[in-house]
Amino acid sequence: MKNKRFVGVMFELLEQLLDTEEVSAAFSGMLEMLTRILNCEAGAVWLLDKDADRLVPIAQTGPVNFTNISAENGLGVEGLVTRDGKSIVIQDTMTGEYPGSVFDDCGPLVRSMLCVPLRNLTEVVGCLQLVNRKDSQGFDEEEQQLCERLAALGALTIEEKGFRVSAGERKQVLISLRGIIKEFPSGDGVLRVLKGIDLDIYQNEFVVILGESGCGKSTLVNIIAGMDHLTDGSLIIDGKDFSHPTDRELTRFRREYLGFVFQQYNLMPNLTAQENVQFIADLVRDPMTAEEAIAKVGLTERAGNFPSMLSGGQQQRVSIARAIVKNPKIIFADEPTAALDYQTSIEVLQVFEQIVQSRGSTVVMITHNPEIARMANRVVKLRNGVISSIRVNLHPAMAAELVW
Ligand SMILES: Nc1ncnc2c1ncn2[C@@H]1O[C@H](COP(=O)(O)OP(=O)(O)O)[C@@H](O)[C@H]1O
Ligand SMILES: [Mg+2]
Numbered sequence: 001m002k003n004k005r006f007v008g009v010m011f012e013l014l015e016q017l018l019d020t021e022e023v024s025a026a027f028s029g030m031l032e033m034l035t036r037i038l039n040c041e042a043g044a045v046w047l048l049d050k051d052a053d054r055l056v057p058i059a060q061t062g063p064v065n066f067t068n069i070s071a072e073n074g075l076g077v078e079g080l081v082t083r084d085g086k087s088i089v090i091q092d093t094m095t096g097e098y099p100g101s102v103f104d105d106c107g108p109l110v111r112s113m114l115c116v117p118l119r120n121l122t123e124v125v126g127c128l129q130l131v132n133r134k135d136s137q138g139f140d141e142e143e144q145q146l147c148e149r150l151a152a153l154g155a156l157t158i159e160e161k162g163f164r165v166s167a168g169e170r171k172q173v174l175i176s177l178r179g180i181i182k183e184f185p186s187g188d189g190v191l192r193v194l195k196g197i198d199l200d201i202y203q204n205e206f207v208v209i210l211g212e213s214g215c216g217k218s219t220l221v222n223i224i225a226g227m228d229h230l231t232d233g234s235l236i237i238d239g240k241d242f243s244h245p246t247d248r249e250l251t252r253f254r255r256e257y258l259g260f261v262f263q264q265y266n267l268m269p270n271l272t273a274q275e276n277v278q279f280i281a282d283l284v285r286d287p288m289t290a291e292e293a294i295a296k297v298g299l300t301e302r303a304g305n306f307p308s309m310l311s312g313g314q315q316q317r318v319s320i321a322r323a324i325v326k327n328p329k330i331i332f333a334d335e336p337t338a339a340l341d342y343q344t345s346i347e348v349l350q351v352f353e354q355i356v357q358s359r360g361s362t363v364v365m366i367t368h369n370p371e372i373a374r375m376a377n378r379v380v381k382l383r384n385g386v387i388s389s390i391r392v393n394l395h396p397a398m399a400a401e402l403v404w
Pocket of ligand 2: 334
C-alpha cells in the first residue's frame with residue numbers, strides 16, 4: 001500500500017527531476033510529497049559545499065526558515081549523515097540518542113527525524129531530512145529504504161545537472177580546538193564537562209556560543225581564553241600550540257591578545273571610567289588611547305564619572321572599552337547582557353557589532369538568549385558538553401532588530 005504510493009511518487013519525481021532546470025524547485029516538490037505521504041511536520045534537503053565544508057539548504061518545507069543559514073559538515077544529524085553517508089532515524093529525541101540539529105533553532109523543536117544521505121555513484125553530496133511525524137507511529141524500515149532511493153535519485157540528478165551550492169568563502173583560522181576534554185574533580189571521581197570539542201574560530205567574525213545553563217559554555221570559553229587548563233585535546237592559537245602552556249606564556253598571551261567582558265563589570269570603584277580603561281592600557285604594548293576606547297563605546301561625556309555614578313549599561317560599556325583598549329585580536333564576552341534590561345542590552349550589543357565591523361576583531365560571545373544568536377556570523381550550539389550544531393547566518397541581524 002505504502003509502497004504503491006511511493007512508486008507513483010518516484011515516477012513523478014523522476015520526471016520532474018529530469019525535466020527541470022530548477023533543481024531546488026524539484027526538490028521542494030519532492031519534500032512536499034514526502035512530508036505529505038509520511039505525515040511529517042517539516043523537511044529539508046541539504047547539499048554539501050566541499051570547499052567550505054558546510055551544508056547549504058536547497059529546499060525546505062513546513063514551518064522552518066533556513067533561508068539565511070548553512071550548517072557545519074559533520075555536526076548535528078544533517079552533518080553526520082552527510083559526512084558518514086549513513087541514514088539516521090530517531091523515533092523520539094527524548095528517549096533516543098540525539099546529536100542535535102540546526103532544525104531546533106530554525107523551526108519546530110525536533111521530536112522525531114528521518115535523515116538519509118544524498119548519494120550518487122561515487123560520493124555523498126548532502127542529505128534529505130524529514131522531521132516530526134504527526135502520528136504516533138515511528139518511521140519504519142520500508143519508509144527509510146524508499147527515502148534512501150529517492151535521495152539517491154536526487155543525488156544523481158544533482159550530479160547530472162552539475163548543480164553546485166556555495167556557503168561563502170572559508171575564513172582564516174585564528175583559534176583551533178581539537179578533541180577538547182575538560183574534567184573537574186567531583187567527589188571520588190571526575191565530572192566530564194566538555195566531552196570532545198572540535199571548533200575553529202576565524203578572523204573577524206562574531207561567534208555566539210549558545211546553550212542551556214550548565215552545558216559547559218563558560219568552561220569552554222575559559223579554556224579557549226587561557227583562563228583554565230584543558231584535560232585533553234589541543235588548542236592552537238595563531239599557529240602556536242597552547243595546549244599545555246606555562247603560566248608565563250599564558251599570562252602574556254592573555255594580556256596581549258585577548259579582551260574580556262563578563263556579566264559582572266568588575267570595575268575599580270575608586271577609579272573614574274577613563275582611569276579604569278587607562279589602567280589596562282598601561283599594561284600592554286600597543287594600546288589605543290583610553291579616550292579613543294571610551295569614545296568608541298559612546299561614553300566620552302561620562303569619562304570622568306566613577307562607576308557608582310553610572311548605570312549598569314554604562315558600566316558594562318566601560319568594561320567593553322577596557323577590553324578593546326588593548327587592541328586585542330579576540331574579545332570574549334560571557335553573558336555580557338545578562339544583568340541588563342532589554343534596551344540597555346541592545347545598546348551594549350550595538351557596541352559589539354561596531355567592534356566587529358569597524359576593527360576587524362573577532363568576538364566570541366556566550367549567551368543563553370537565542371535571539372542574540374541572530375546577530376552572529378556563526379552560532380555554535382552546545383548541549384551537555386558537546387557541540388550539537390554550528391550554523392552560519394549569511395545575513396546576520398542588526399542588534400537594533402532584535403526583540404525579546
Ligand atoms: N571549577 C569547577 N569545578 C567543578 N565543576 C565545575 C567547575 N566549573 C564548572 N563546573 C561544572 O561544569 C558544568 C558546566 O558549567 P559552565 O561551563 O559554567 O556552564 P554554562 O556556562 O554553560 O552555564 C556545570 O555542571 C558546573 O557545575
Ligand atoms: Mg556560564
